[in-house]
Structure formats: C-alpha cells, structure tokens
Amino acid sequence: MGDMIKGNIAVAEAAVRAGIEVYAGYPITPSTEVMEYLSGRMEELGRTFIQAESELAAINMVMGVSACGRRVLTASSGPGISLKQEGISYMNQMNFPCVILNVVRWGNGLGSLDGSQTDYLRETRGGGNGDYRNIILCPSTVQESVDLMYEAYDIGEKYRCIVEVMTDSGLGQMMEPCEMPPFRELKKCDWGLDGIYKVKRPDFLNRNIPAESETYMKKVRAMREAEQRWASVDVNDAEYVFVAFGLCGRVMEGLVDELRRKGEKVGLIRPITAWPFPEKAFAALKAENPDVKGFITVETNGEGQMAEDVAIYTRKHGLGNVPVYALAYACGVPKDAVVTADFAKIKSGQIREVF
Amino acid sequence: MAQERRVPALYNQAKFCGGCGHGVLVRLICECLEELGQQKKTICAAGVGCSCHLKTAINVDLIQSPHGRAAAVATGVRRAEKDMFVFTYQGDGDAYNIGLAETLNAAYRRENICVFVVNNANFGMTGGQMSWTTLPGQITATSPHGRDCARTGDPIQVPEMIAFGLKPAYVARGAVTTPAEINKLKSYVRNAMEAQLNGEGYSLVEVLSACPTNWGMTPAKAVRHLAEKVVPYYQLGELKKRGE
Numbered sequence: 205m206g207d208m209i210k211g212n213i214a215v216a217e218a219a220v221r222a223g224i225e226v227y228a229g230y231p232i233t234p235s236t237e238v239m240e241y242l243s244g245r246m247e248e249l250g251r252t253f254i255q256a257e258s259e260l261a262a263i264n265m266v267m268g269v270s271a272c273g274r275r276v277l278t279a280s281s282g283p284g285i286s287l288k289q290e291g292i293s294y295m296n297q298m299n300f301p302c303v304i305l306n307v308v309r310w311g312n313g314l315g316s317l318d319g320s321q322t323d324y325l326r327e328t329r330g331g332g333n334g335d336y337r338n339i340i341l342c343p344s345t346v347q348e349s350v351d352l353m354y355e356a357y358d359i360g361e362k363y364r365c366i367v368e369v370m371t372d373s374g375l376g377q378m379m380e381p382c383e384m385p386p387f388r389e390l391k392k393c394d395w396g397l398d399g400i401y402k403v404k405r406p407d408f409l410n411r412n413i414p415a416e417s418e419t420y421m422k423k424v425r426a427m428r429e430a431e432q433r434w435a436s437v438d439v440n441d442a443e444y445v446f447v448a449f450g451l452c453g454r455v456m457e458g459l460v461d462e463l464r465r466k467g468e469k470v471g472l473i474r475p476i477t478a479w480p481f482p483e484k485a486f487a488a489l490k491a492e493n494p495d496v497k498g499f500i501t502v503e504t505n506g507e508g509q510m511a512e513d514v515a516i517y518t519r520k521h522g523l524g525n526v527p528v529y530a531l532a533y534a535c536g537v538p539k540d541a542v543v544t545a546d547f548a549k550i551k552s553g554q555i556r557e558v559f
Numbered sequence: 560m561a562q563e564r565r566v567p568a569l570y571n572q573a574k575f576c577g578g579c580g581h582g583v584l585v586r587l588i589c590e591c592l593e594e595l596g597q598q599k600k601t602i603c604a605a606g607v608g609c610s611c612h613l614k615t616a617i618n619v620d621l622i623q624s625p626h627g628r629a630a631a632v633a634t635g636v637r638r639a640e641k642d643m644f645v646f647t648y649q650g651d652g653d654a655y656n657i658g659l660a661e662t663l664n665a666a667y668r669r670e671n672i673c674v675f676v677v678n679n680a681n682f683g684m685t686g687g688q689m690s691w692t693t694l695p696g697q698i699t700a701t702s703p704h705g706r707d708c709a710r711t712g713d714p715i716q717v718p719e720m721i722a723f724g725l726k727p728a729y730v731a732r733g734a735v736t737t738p739a740e741i742n743k744l745k746s747y748v749r750n751a752m753e754a755q756l757n758g759e760g761y762s763l764v765e766v767l768s769a770c771p772t773n774w775g776m777t778p779a780k781a782v783r784h785l786a787e788k789v790v791p792y793y794q795l796g797e798l799k800k801r802g803e
Binding site: 256 | 574599604611618623624625632643661664
C-alpha cells in the first residue's frame with residue numbers, strides 16, 4: 205500500500221508522471237494545492253509552471269502547448285472552469301487535446317467552498333459554444349483519481365479530445381494511501397505544430413461545414429461507443445438500483461452492502477465516465493433484470509442533475525416505464541442514515557419520482 | 560536597371576481590402592522571417608477579426624486564437640517549444656480592447672515573443688465600430704455623433720504603457736503611409752524579431768493602417784487621412800530601443 209497523500213497533490217503528481225511539460229493555472233479554492241505543488245515540482249524536473257493572470261489566459265496557454273503536441277494540465281474549480289469555456293470550445297474546434305482538473309465546489313456564481321456535483325450538466329453537455337463533448341472522468345477515491353488522471357492523457361490523444369477529471373472539494377482535500385504510477389517519457393505528438401507548416405490549412409472562406417461537422421461527430425460517436433465506464437454492484441436481482449458517482453458513489457457502495465444485509469434488494473451503478481454516460485450499464489441491466497422497480501440517483505446538487513441522463517438512457521434501453529427518483533443533497537457527502545431514511549420514503553411513496 | 564520584383568515564398572494570398580495596411584505588414588513579416596532564416600521554424604498565434612485573413616496570407620504554422628487571447632496562446636507555444644520563433648498577429652480591437660489583459664500580462668512577464676498589432680482606429684471585420692484607438696470626434700458605427708472622449712475615455716496608447724510602464728525588449732510604432740515609412744516599419748519588425756532570437760524578451764510593434772472600407776474613403780484618400788490625422792495623434796518611432 206502506498207503512502208498517505210492528499211487528493212489534490214496525488215492527482216497533480218499523477219499528471220507529472222503522465223508526462224506534462226507545462227502547467228498553467230490560476231489559484232482558486234479548493235483546487236489551489238494542485239498549482240502550489242506543481243510550482244515547485246515542475247521546476248525541480250526542468251519543466252514549466254506558469255502562474256497565469258486569469259483562468260482565461262491559463263486555458264489559452266494550455267491551447268498553445270497542446271497545439272505543439274505536448275502534454276499539459278490546468279486545474280481549477282467551478283467558477284474558474286466557467287472562464288475556461290472559451291478556450292475549451294476553441295480547442296475542440298482544432299482537435300487539440302488536454303486534460304483539465306475540476307475540483308468542483310458548490311454553487312452558482314461564487315458559490316461556496318463545499319464539495320458538490322453542481323457542475324454535472326455543464327461538464328457533460330460541453331459547456332461552451334458549439335457542438336462538442338469532452339470526456340468526463342469521475343473518480344471516487346484518491347487512488348482512482350490518480351489512475352484516471354494518468355490515463356486521461358492517453359484517452360485525450362487517442363481521440364484528440366479534451367478530458368476532464370472531475371473531483372470535488374472532499375476528494376481533493378482528503379488523504380488516503382495511494383500507489384503512484386511510473387514516470388512516462390515526455391513526448392511530442394506527431395501532429396503537433398513544429399514550425400515547418402507541414403499540415404496545410406483549409407481555405408477558411410470556402411469551408412464545407414456539413415463535412416467538418418460529420419468528421420467531428422464521427423469522433424464523438426466513437427468516444428460514446430468505446431469510452432463508457434462504470435462499476436456495478438448487485439444490480440442483477442435488485443428491485444431498486446442507485447446511480448451515483450464520485451464521493452456519492454463511494455458512499456453508496458458501502459450503503460448498498462449495508463442495505464443488502466438488512467434484506468433490501470438494492471444495487472448500484474457508479475458511473476466512472478459522466479460523459480459518455482454509461483448507458484451500456486442500463487442496457488445490460490435490462491437484459492438481466494427487467495423487473496427493476498426504480499432507479500434512484502444520489503447526488504450533491506440541487507435538483508439531481510444526473511437523473512435527467514438516467515431518464516434519457518433508461519428510456520432508450522427499454523426501461524422507460526421504470527420511475528427515476530433523485531435524492532439530491534446539495535453539497536458535502538451524503539450520510540448513510542439520511543439516504544436510508546429517504547430510501548424508505550421512496551418505497552412508501554412519500555418521495556415521488558422525478559421522471 | 561530594373562530590379563527583379565521578389566515576393567517572399569511565405570507570402571500567399573492576402574485577401575484584405577484595397578488600401579488596407581495589413582497586406583503590407585504581412586509581407587514585411589514574411590520578408591524578415593526569410594531574411595532571418597526563420598521560415599521553417601515559426602508559429603503564429605493569430606487574432607480574430609481581419610487578422611483571420613492571415614490564415615490565407617502567410618504560409619507558416621498558425622493557431623487561430625480566441626478573440627484577444629493571442630498573447631496567452633503564444634505564451635503556451637513559447638514555453639512548449641523553446642526553439643521556435645513565436646509571434647502574434649492582431650488588430651487593435653483584439654489586442655487592446657478584449658485582449659488588453661493578455662497583451663499587458665504577456666509583456667509584464669517579459670515573454671520572449673513578438674506582438675504585431677495593426678491599429679486602424681476601429682473594429683474592421685465587424686463593420687467599423689469604435690475601438691479604444693478611435694480618434695476623438697471620429698465617426699464610427701457605434702459613435703455616430705463622433706467619439707466623445709469625456710464619456711468613452713481617450714484613445715489608448717498601449718505601446719507607451721508597455722514601453723514606459725513595463726520592461727519590454729523592444730517597442731515601436733510604424734505606419735503604412737509612404738515607402739519611407741514602410742522601410743522604417745520593416746526595420747522595426749526586424750528589430751522585434753532579432754530581440755526574440757537573441758532572447759531579449761518581449762517586443763511589440765504597432766502598425767498604423769488605413770481602413771478605407773470602414774472609414775468610407777477611397778484607398779488614396781484613406782492613406783492621406785492616415786498620414787494627416789492619425790499619425791499626428793500617435794507617436795511614430797522606437798519607443799523602447801533594444802539594450803536601452
């Protein structure tokens with residue numbers, strides 16, 4: 205078992221080992237330890253750390269590094285990620301990959317510093333102007349944060365897409381034992397700009413936009429097909445299946461065990477990719493367990509944002525008549541006793557389905 | 560004896576309006592890149608607006624930056640590729656209005672890049688709206704009664720802000736008016752490039768240009784207007800010389 209390490213530091217070190225050459229970012233609680241750590245660490249390794257004047261500048265610096273085919277990281281939290289949307293949209297247009305860490309904090313606007321899942325809808329729908337998707341990885345432990353951050357660069361380069369690792373205040377601040385992966389060699393992707401103008405630009409005044417769009421959507425379809433990830437627990441004979449990601453997913457892994465011991469037939473689907481949403485988990489469940497009585501999302505946001513996706517994809521896979529409930533707890537980490545009590549209310553009809 | 564007309568190989572199709580100074584600047588940049596042997600190791604971060612035409616005007620690697628952010632994009636390129644020649648190509652609306660923060664902060668960090676800004680005293684691509692460099696009293700699409708500086712602030716002079724407030728390697732302002740001024744402008748462009756190649760730090764060259772289309776003038780009249788009205792307002796020359 206590895207050493208105890210704080211989530212934000214661990215995930216930063218994972219990016220270092222994945223081979224980032226540049227970090228550019230701007231301080232914001234609760235992600236700031238990432239840049240504090242990297243300010244010293246990158247210099248020690250002869251790599252580049254830039255404290256940018258804003259999140260906006262930081263994502264544009266990331267764009268410049270990525271355009272050269274090099275690995276690069278930026279990290280922030282809710283409001284800072286909002287500022288980055290312009291660059292994220294531009295990078296999607298030009299198929300420049302990068303990895304972004306969003307240590308989510310609660311709320312609209314300035315919000316608060318509490319851990320939360322209020323950014324789910326924005327992250328899964330793209331976020332900026334245009335017609336694009338980013339792969340959203342949702343770890344539930346420090347070890348999983350490290351493993352996903354390390355792999356995120358390979359995924360991003362495979363599709364030339366943006367990959368976001370979405371943690372939250374709790375996961376960023378907690379300490380857990382963690383194994384670190386080995387150092388990768390620094391690399392330059394062969395498509396990266398190298399100053400010789402080897403890839404000719406198309407004439408921007410005579411674009412074939414339907415063809416451009418179709419090329420991009422082929423990539424989106426490939427990502428949707430190949431990158432869905434999830435963990436399932438006891439779903440095949442479950443009457444009620446919880447759906448929860450991140451720290452909520454971790455709480456529910458424990459609580460499903462406990463409820464099972466009490467004789468409740470419950471299961472869990474824990475999405476590891478928020479996008480692409482793991483619809484295959486629901487298709488598989490339909491085949492194995494067509495008698496499921498309800499899906500219950502457990503989330504830390506206001507309205508149960510993920511319940512929308514559960515409704516969409518259960519309908520797509522023949523489970524459209526199964527009610528979808530949302531247990532949404534705003535922020536923090538849901539307590540077993542509270543979820544257990546609310547589960548009883550769902551069964552007794554006191555809490556109604558949202559879809 | 561007639562001299563052969565030599566067009567730089569980097570120079571492609573400039574699709575700017577007749578009488579616009581952009582094409583001249585692009586050509587000077589191409590000439591200097593070739594003279595300094597940088598044609599196979601250059602990356603440009605291009606701005607939004609008329610600067611978008613750079614995509615067809617120049618045969619170098621180019622990143623279409625978001626509006627105003629070219630200096631931040633160029634910073635990323637600079638840090639990723641230590642051996643490349645890196646420059647931004649922007650208009651005044653791009654570099655001085657929406658991108659003022661990125662422009663000043665790149666200069667503040669003494670980023671080893673060149674920033675070329677075409678100042679035509681309005682937003683060209685969107686149809687001639689007031690920019691921060693629009694002259695007092697100038698009529699534009701968003702100052703139909705003439706720019707009232709009491710309400711809008713005075714024309715911004717970013718080269719002076721950088722030259723006298725920060726620590727750049729080189730700052731100059733030229734104009735596309737006469738062959739003599741164009742030759743001077745070329746020396747500014749070349750100095751800016753040499754500063755970067757010598758690792759001296761940040762350089763900015765502002766280029767006063769006519770905008771006949773949006774000024775509502777013939778090219779000849781617009782260039783006269785540039786020389787008689789715009790140039791007297793903005794100081795031409797080297798505001799910060801190398802090694803000073």
